[in-house]
Amino acid sequence: MQYPPSIISSTTLRLQSLFETDNLPATNLESLHFKLARVILHLLNTDLAKLLHILYRIDVEERAVKEAMIADDQELIAERIARLVLKRELQKAELRQRYSGK
Known part of the structure; x- marks a missing residue:
């Protein structure tokens, strides 16, 4: 699915805030996915509790996270x-944009 730049930008800013990083600037979803995966990999290896807390805050479905971790x-x-994470944050960005009248 194609997303307008405003949705990608909004999602990027929110993720940078949630993950407390400024290493996510991206112009497209593929780039954002790659950079986000690097940040998540770092947290998997260094601070799993923080990663799980962020996933809870984002409201990623627990069952889906458990399935993703089977590897x-x-x-x-x-x-x-x-x-x-991207799927959930894009959904929320679309809803915010739709109901803010922009």
Whole structure:
């Protein structure tokens, strides 16, 4: 699905805030997904509790997170979780834009 730049920008800013990083600037979803997966991989390896807290705040479905974590490859897990996070944050950005009248 194609998203307008305003949705991608809004999602990027929100994720930077949630993940407390400024390493996410992206011009497209593919780039944002890649950068987000790197941040998630770092948290998987250094601070799993923080990552789980962020996922809870984002309201990513617990069942989906558990399924995403079934793998031996940490990079694959990070990519799956990044996809879930992006999907949820894009949904929320669309709703905010739709109901703000912009």
